[in-house]
Amino acid sequence: MVIPRTIDRGSDFARLAQRISDAGLLDRRPVYYAVRISLTALFYLGCWAAFVWVGDSWLQLLVAVGLAVAFGQFGFIGHxxxxxxxxxxxxxSDxxxxxxxxxxxxxxxxxxxHKHNRHHANPNHEDHDPDVSPAVIVWSTDQVARSTGLPRFIAKYQAxxxxxxxxxxxxxLHIASFKALLDPSAKRRTPELALLLVHAVLYFGLVFAVLPWDKALVFLLVHQGLFGIYLGSTFAPNHKGMPVLTKDDKLDFLRKQVLTSRNVRxxxxxxxALGQLNYQIEHHLFPSMPAPNLRRAQPIVQRYCAEIGVDYLQTGLIExxxxxxxxxxxVGAALR
Structure with missing residues (x-):
C-alpha cells in the first residue's frame, strides 16, 4: 500500500459523516449495552463462583481460561x-x-x-502513537536502527x-496503571488508586485463600498470561503490519484513519470474540459510534472509499x- 505524502481533503470525511448520520448509526444503543453489560457481569461473577466451588484442584486452570475471557470482555466494555x-x-461513563x-x-x-485516545489521534505514527513507540517490540526500520539493548536483541526475531x-x-498493564497513578497530577488519583488496591487485595486474597501456593501461582500465570494474549490478539490485527507514518506524512483525517487500519472479516x-474491534476502520473514523452499529456502517464506508479511490483493507483473522x-x-531483517 502506497501512502501519499501530502493530502488535504477534509471535505471527504464530511460527506461520509453525513451518510453515516443519515443512516442513524451514531444513535446510542442503551438496550444493547444494558444486555451486554449484564451478561458479561454474570459471566464474570459465574467464573468466580466456579473458582470457589472447584476449590483445591488443578481443574482451576479451566476456570482461569474462562476468567481470562471474562476479563477481556470487560476490557472491551471499558473501551x-x-x-x-x-x-x-x-x-x-467515568x-x-x-x-x-x-x-x-x-x-x-x-x-x-488517555493513552488510547492519543493512539486514535495519530494511529501508527511513530512519533505520536504510544502503541507503536519502541519498547520491547520495534515497528519500523528507523526504530530498529535506533534500538539498543533488549529491544535490539528481540527485534532480530521479534515475529x-x-x-x-x-x-x-x-x-x-497492571504495573503501568499503578505507575501512572503515582504521579501527583494524575486525574482522579485517589479513587482510581483505591479501586486498584481493592481489586488487588480481593484478587490475590481469594486466589491464595482457596488454593495452596503452588496451584495459586500456576493459576495466576495462566489467567494473566491468557488475559494478555487475548487482549493482544484482539488489538494486533487492527494496525500491526499497516503503514507506519512519520512527520513527513501529511494526510487528512479520513486517509490517516483508513490507510493505517485493517478490518477483519x-x-x-x-x-x-474481538469486541467488534474487527471493524477497526469504521471505529477509527467514528470512535463514538456504538459498537453494534459498526457492522452496518462497514459497507457504507467501504463503498465510499471505493468512490474516492482510498485503499480499504479487509482480511480474514488468520491472514x-x-x-x-x-x-x-x-522490520528486523537488517539485524539478521
Missing part, C-alpha cells in the same frame, strides 16, 4: 465507555469505567483511556517472540496475524 459509546454524558476497569479487572481506566511476549502484557462469533508477523520479521 466502549472510554469512547462515550455507552453514555452521552461524561460522569456515568463511574462505570472505573468500576469495570479499576475494580473489575485491575487496569487503570483513566490512564488507559517469533510476539505471542510469547503477550503473556506478559496483562502484567505490564467474520460473523457474529468473530464480532463477539491479519500473518500480515502483522511478516511485517515484524521484515
Amino acid at each position: 466502549d465507555l472510554g469512547h462515550r459509546q455507552v453514555f452521552r454524558r461524561r460522569r456515568p 463511574v462505570a469505567g472505573l468500576i469495570i476497569g479499576n475494580l473489575g479487572i485491575g487496569l487503570g481506566w483513566g490512564w488507559w483511556t 517469533f517472540w510476539f505471542f510469547p511476549l503477550l503473556t506478559l502484557e496483562a502484567w505490564h 467474520g460473523g457474529v462469533l468473530t464480532d463477539v 491479519s496475524y500473518g500480515q502483522a508477523l511478516r511485517h515484524l520479521h521484515e
